[in-house]
Amino acid sequence: MDDFLKHFRSKQLEKSQETLLPTQCPYCSVQCSMTLIEEAFMTTKQYKAKPNKEDTTSGGRMCIKGANAHQHVYHKERITSPLLKIDGEFVPISWELAIEYITERFHSIQTHDGNDAIGVYGGGSLTNEEAYLLGKFARVALKTKHIDYNGRFCMSAAAAASNAVFGLDRGLTNSLSDIPHTNVIILAGTNIADCQPTIVPYFRQAKKNGAYIIVIDPRETATAKLADLHLKVRPGTDSVLANGLLKVIKQEGYIDDTFIKSRTKGFENLNTHLDSFTLDDVSSITGVPIKDIIKAGRQYGIAKDGFIFTARGVEQHANGSDTVKQFINLVLATGKIGRHASGFGSITGQGNGQGGREHGQKADQLPGYRSIENDLDRKLIASFWNIDEKDLPRKGVSAYEMIEKMMDEDITALFIMGSNPIVSNPNAILAKKALQKLKFLVVVDMFISETAELADLILPSSSYLEDEGTMTNLEGKVTLRQGERPPPKDVKHDWEILCLLAKALNKENGFEFTSAKQIFDELRLASRGSKADYFGISYERLSHEALAWPCPHQDHSGTPRLFETRFAHSDGKAIFSPLGRIPDGYGAPPEYPLLLTTGRVMAHYLTGVQTRRSPDLLKKSPEPLVEMHPETAARYHIQHDELIHLYSIQGSVVMRACLTNKIRKDTLFAPFHWGGSQAINRLVAPFLDPVCHMPAFKLTYAGMKPITEKIESQDTGGLNYETVDQGSSERKEKSTRLNV
Missing domain, CATH: 2.40.40.20 (Barwin-like endoglucanases)
Structure with a gap:
């Protein structure tokens, strides 16, 4: 019997086949690189994800999501052909018919309702190439101003604050590798242990090296377990707490006057504001004991080096951009930025939340973080796209405001790529009603999501294992994700879908791409000389290493640390921002307590x-x-x-x-x-x-x-x-x- 089993096993191994698929996790902003190992044994297949030990961001680590990401790719519910809704049921149709139907409906709607009646709604998980092309498609092929994306709900508050204060928005000002060498860390509204678990070892190493960690969160999360001090703040009052910490720093003499005078402006107004309240006020509003406010301020102020990291906990508020500015004030007041082991970071959430907002998916932006309202930027990009500047639409509205325009019937058709807005939007009941009012809804997705259920037509898109392209991680590093697995027969890449539609809309010129690399080469040129300059980054270079932008030429090694000598405003100085609105009414109404x-x-x-x-x-x-x-x-x-x-x-x-x-x-x-x-x-x-x-x-x-x-x-x-x-x-x- 043993001999028979050995013989059977030997034959089985002879017929087995191992396929290696190098890729990156499709989920969070760390973008951990890995290899999916596909083992075929006769009629069965097994899959195992193996982390890349050479990954300079993840350090060769992988979390539970990355280890199991492949499971959805092989799921039986995956869409493998275009689906047209007929009498309430989805029916498979050909790509030719799907493209013809979309172009006919888009043409009819724009003829009747105007160009801006079509909205385009993107996603923060699209590759840089597809984010760039989606913005170009909306403005050149459809000539609509209405484009935005779900990254509006991820990074917009931090982006607005960083642009206002620094003149530039990139998630982290430093590489993660600086973290273990710092003295103090403030984690405000970020639960990295659950959301970006593969970077937690950087913080553990910092703690092991003696760093003092302060966590600001109303919950005792897994991240809070790292803390030497946990400030259990009342939700919505983080801006007041940040001001309390800065007041302590001022009172105890930890202000860096030299840095403030040489590299910032506006401190006088902030200094006056700090005298307008007491720590008793701060404690009463935030629910944090005065002794803990003093301790946290003192620990950050006295430290030679320090980091502050924010995330959605302090950003997803109606005063979120103002709140982020208050935490940056702490950084500027103590001079803890622009050098090793000191800086600021907003922990990006989505896989390409950084790159997705740099190249034109946002309502007010053009490639390279250029402004669609700036005349010079408009002329440059219009010329690059070979269109007249007057034909380039002006800015549209934000993602949720697009929902409101659907309710008002200003937007009557919607093209969604890589998003599920009736679940991700606030006021989700109204969001569903708005989409149901549309004359025509097209959704590009891998599955029939809650939003896709409402669609008139669903187009199947490729997965992370199949779709080659670049992503920009939370450090601002551009990475190249390979797409080694062939997609199912009738599944197309997002960029292929956009090119097909542009051709059918008689806008083929400028959309004749046959590979993601060709799109990236155009993106590089479009971003040349901009704040988010990718010109020096190429697929050839990325096949060997990830590079942090800005990277202005081929011999440039990238910029892992920002603001070493100057900030990105024209005068080189950062700008302090006093708190614009102190919350009033800290108690909930009786009916919603x-x-x-x-x-x-x-x-x-x-x-x-x-x-x-x-x-x-x-x-x-x-x-x-x-x-x-x-x-x-x-x-x-x-x-x-x-x-x-x-x-x-x-x-x-x-x-x-x-x-x-x-x-x-x-x-x-x-x-x-x-x-x-x-x-x-x-x-x-x-x-x-x-x-x-x-x-x-x-x-x-x-x-x-x-x-x-x-x-x-x-x-x-x-x-x-x-x-x-x-x-x-x-x-x-x-x-x-x-x-x-």
């Missing part, structure tokens, strides 16, 4: 369209749980693991309660990776930052009841609030009350 904040869990990514189709990830986190303190649950007669109604003025959801003493008693936390009746953004109001139009995902006034108690329908979905700084005095008063 709890503070709801949203975020991620480790096993899932964005709206979960891909991760919920990875069995091993779904098994780890099969449903969304709303976290609450046991004492809070007791007040509402809610038991652990019980289904509850969670509601706000916008709508309601049903979720299972998870009792934990690791959260503030006035706060609830729920993840946003699920759709339908468990889509938490159904509860989030559309309060937008007046500068960057970031929605206030991180603070919603809410109520809850056990599932056994009936509630009146909360699915209003039509409350169309204006931003906190706009509108009538009555509406402004309501907005101020509902948004701290």
